[in-house]
Amino acid sequence: MILSQEGPHQGDPLGPLLFCLSTHPDLMQLKSELVAGYMDDLTLGGPTDVVAADIDHITAREMQTDLHINAAKCEIISHSQAPRASQFSNFIFLAPHEAELLGAPLFTGSKMDAALASRHAELNTAINRLSLLSAHDALILFRASFSAPKLMHTLRCAPCAKHPLLKKIDVLVLTVLL
Numbered sequence: 001m002i003l004s005q006e007g008p009h010q011g012d013p014l015g016p017l018l019f020c021l022s023t024h025p026d027l028m029q030l031k032s033e034l035v036a037g038y039m040d041d042l043t044l045g046g047p048t049d050v051v052a053a054d055i056d057h058i059t060a061r062e063m064q065t066d067l068h069i070n071a072a073k074c075e076i077i078s079h080s081q082a083p084r085a086s087q088f089s090n091f092i093f094l095a096p097h098e099a100e101l102l103g104a105p106l107f108t109g110s111k112m113d114a115a116l117a118s119r120h121a122e123l124n125t126a127i128n129r130l131s132l133l134s135a136h137d138a139l140i141l142f143r144a145s146f147s148a149p150k151l152m153h154t155l156r157c158a159p160c161a162k163h164p165l166l167k168k169i170d171v172l173v174l175t176v177l178l
Contacts, residue, residue, distance in 0.1 A: 122147030
């Protein structure tokens with residue numbers, strides 16, 4: 001057995017807090033107009049030169065923090081062409097209608113259509129299976145698992161008002177409640 005010599009053990013409830021506390025000072029030094037961090041996911045937004053400078057800052061801190069940018073998972077979301085700066089050379093380029101953040105589409109378009117279609121299909125499958133249970137058990141399971149939490153996340157985080165699939169989703173939800 002190899003014992004951990006520093007930091008929290010995996011599964012320690014203080015692990016995420018300690019990670020966020022250790023990265024917060026570096027995030028506060030970034031100059032981009034938008035700096036949003038959620039655990040080890042970082043979103044930067046603003047003029048290309050400012051975001052590039054922030055990426056340089058993060059890269060310069062890699063030796064001290066032991067955190068590395070995984071360029072293969074980084075995305076640039078822009079209406080125009082991908083920036084030519086070397087910091088972005090390995091990033092994935094996306095148009096706004098293809099983009100998502102933390103699992104929710106950012107704009108209406110193909111990504112929104114696909115997300116809501118997926119939630120509808122998952123919900124349909126769950127409802128078919130829930131019909132085999134008693135009403136109370138089915139409602140508890142529906143609320144807490146299957147696709148309901150994913151659907152709620154999408155509805156809360158994405159601009160999907162008046163999307164045509166919402167009517168179909170409403171019908172499915174009503175079948176569970178009736």
